[in-house]
Amino acid sequence: MSTVIPHWVNNAEFVGHNSASTAVTNPATGAVTGRVALGDSDDARKIVDAAAVAFPAWRDISLAKRTAILFNFRELLNARKHELSSIITSEHGKVLSDALGEINRGQEVVEFACGIAHLLKGGFTENASTKVDAHSSLQPLGPVAIISPFNFPAMVPMWFFPIAIAAGNTVVLKPSEKDPSASLWMARLWAEAGLPPGVFNVLQGDRTAVDELLTNSAIKAISFVGSTPIAQHVYTCGTAAGKRVQALGGAKNHAVILPDADLDLAADAMINAGFGSAGERCMAISVVVTVGPIADELVAKIAERASAIKTGDGALDSDMGPLVTQSHRDKVVAYIEAGEAAGAKIVLDGRDIKADGGADGFWLGPTLIDHVSTDMSIYTDEIFGPVLAIVRTNSYDQALDLVNTNPFGNGAALFTNDGGAARRFQNEVQVGMIGINVAIPVPVAYYSFGGWKASLFGDTHAHGVEGVHFFTRTKAITTRWLDPSHRGINLGFPESG
Ligand code: NAD
Numbered sequence: 001m002s003t004v005i006p007h008w009v010n011n012a013e014f015v016g017h018n019s020a021s022t023a024v025t026n027p028a029t030g031a032v033t034g035r036v037a038l039g040d041s042d043d044a045r046k047i048v049d050a051a052a053v054a055f056p057a058w059r060d061i062s063l064a065k066r067t068a069i070l071f072n073f074r075e076l077l078n079a080r081k082h083e084l085s086s087i088i089t090s091e092h093g094k095v096l097s098d099a100l101g102e103i104n105r106g107q108e109v110v111e112f113a114c115g116i117a118h119l120l121k122g123g124f125t126e127n128a129s130t131k132v133d134a135h136s137s138l139q140p141l142g143p144v145a146i147i148s149p150f151n152f153p154a155m156v157p158m159w160f161f162p163i164a165i166a167a168g169n170t171v172v173l174k175p176s177e178k179d180p181s182a183s184l185w186m187a188r189l190w191a192e193a194g195l196p197p198g199v200f201n202v203l204q205g206d207r208t209a210v211d212e213l214l215t216n217s218a219i220k221a222i223s224f225v226g227s228t229p230i231a232q233h234v235y236t237c238g239t240a241a242g243k244r245v246q247a248l249g250g251a252k253n254h255a256v257i258l259p260d261a262d263l264d265l266a267a268d269a270m271i272n273a274g275f276g277s278a279g280e281r282c283m284a285i286s287v288v289v290t291v292g293p294i295a296d297e298l299v300a301k302i303a304e305r306a307s308a309i310k311t312g313d314g315a316l317d318s319d320m321g322p323l324v325t326q327s328h329r330d331k332v333v334a335y336i337e338a339g340e341a342a343g344a345k346i347v348l349d350g351r352d353i354k355a356d357g358g359a360d361g362f363w364l365g366p367t368l369i370d371h372v373s374t375d376m377s378i379y380t381d382e383i384f385g386p387v388l389a390i391v392r393t394n395s396y397d398q399a400l401d402l403v404n405t406n407p408f409g410n411g412a413a414l415f416t417n418d419g420g421a422a423r424r425f426q427n428e429v430q431v432g433m434i435g436i437n438v439a440i441p442v443p444v445a446y447y448s449f450g451g452w453k454a455s456l457f458g459d460t461h462a463h464g465v466e467g468v469h470f471f472t473r474t475k476a477i478t479t480r481w482l483d484p485s486h487r488g489i490n491l492g493f494p495e496s497g
Helices: 041-060 063-092 096-114 155-166 181-193 207-215 228-240 263-279 292-306 326-341 396-405 419-428 464-470
Strands: 007-009 012-014 021-025 032-037 124-129 132-140 143-147 170-174 200-202 221-225 244-248 253-257 285-291 345-348 367-370 387-393 411-415 433-436 472-480
Touching: 007 041, 007 181, 012 041, 041 132, 041 143, 041 170, 041 200, 041 207, 063 096, 063 155, 063 181, 096 155, 143 155, 143 207, 155 170, 155 181, 155 221, 155 464, 170 207, 181 200, 207 228, 221 228, 228 244, 253 263, 253 396, 263 285, 263 292, 263 387, 263 411, 285 292, 285 396, 292 345, 292 367, 292 387, 326 345, 326 367, 326 387, 387 396, 396 419, 411 419, 419 433, 464 472
Parallel strands: 143 170, 143 221, 170 200, 221 244, 253 285, 253 411, 285 387, 367 387, 411 433
Antiparallel strands: 007 012, 007 200, 021 032, 124 132, 132 472, 345 367
16 A cells, blocks of 8 residues: 555644655454554654744643634534544454544543633732732643554543643654554644644654654653553653653553452443453453352353354444454464463353454454463463453452552452442552442543553653643742832841741
């Protein structure tokens, strides 16, 4: 294919200085549908420079005008989200309804950012000292970079850019090279909404492009989402270069099912959270921890439901799409093989699925594995596929210990009808996002999204007030008016009086 998916700078496409590119595929057919430009450091510098040039004017535009553009973007997105969901499905593989779901969750953050005026108000104290007033204001940082993963090509960038832009920053988005077209669609939408040139830019590419963002002194902050090793690398390099960094990493989310839980509700929830988006969600449940004697009954309920899932092309009438690439599909299969070899029991095997899609699609059906132990790679590693592992325990304490000793700390869920147990779990569990009878507890936009431990490097979560905090810095101003006597010379430290 000759189509090259370009960069976006100053509200126009930019093909880049070099001819390097990589293939983009439709995971449901295996066909190469285009190629995406791989930016080098010259490309990255040109795009960062544009964001730096645009910053002073954008920062000085009134809040009223900035938020009017945010409202325009929200209206256009809401009206045309079906175009974006088709693009996501064609490059990521997730089913259309799921693609629409991620856009809706991203749109929530745009709506939150439309009300940013309230959150950008500083404080004011009259007469903090005699005839001296004190106030604070929140100012943008400058050009900021967003580096996003393949699994949410629209929602994850939208966790950050609406707030960054609303607060007066300019943005360079480096999307995943596996599904880059959503970024360009959103860039065009911004231009249509009236965003001035240089405020929202897209740099296509891989680690070469990222390396320039990590070291370029014009970039003041980095919001990264991806796997834990790269998150750690981005955090280390970005902070060493003096930047503000929030780096969200991988996950291994557990759902603990207590003996008193409604097992039908729990089984339904495990299906949705384990196999939705083919398990390629950072909030997917990948480990079901059964407590006490319910394991056989729960496993049977999950298996019955999982075998009814229709795996196929996300653009057709399917429940679950393919994995994103052939190599990722093969990696997930290798984990299933390793689990089997280590003695786990395959209850439902997705390896030979007959999917409703192309013969060369990257298919793997729902897979349920029982009697998994904590030394197996299928337990220790993030798999990121449609694989649910069952770990059987005898007590709440044993189950809690499992969650708390796991190096990841993104999400965890508890299924129970016991309010006291739920209250204890939410207090004791060492993860950032908790669901009680909710398997995918992704916080709404006005709360913040983020994990603990190896699931997040930095101290600020995404969106909500933490997002506003991340994309602004504070000035404290002390003012004296109407006090003609300056009280003479005094070399002492200024005290309130
Ligand atoms: P990834 O780490 O491979 O890539 C993420 C981004 O980093 C991409 O833009 C990629 O181009 C870039 N990148 C890749 N290798 C790099 C390198 N060596 N140096 C610099 N940049 C590099 O992740 P992915 O496979 O695209 O996404 C899946 C991962 O993201 C999973 O681990 C998942 O749990 C995680 N994720 C986490 C969250 C969260 O909120 N914690 C949300 C979504 C996804």
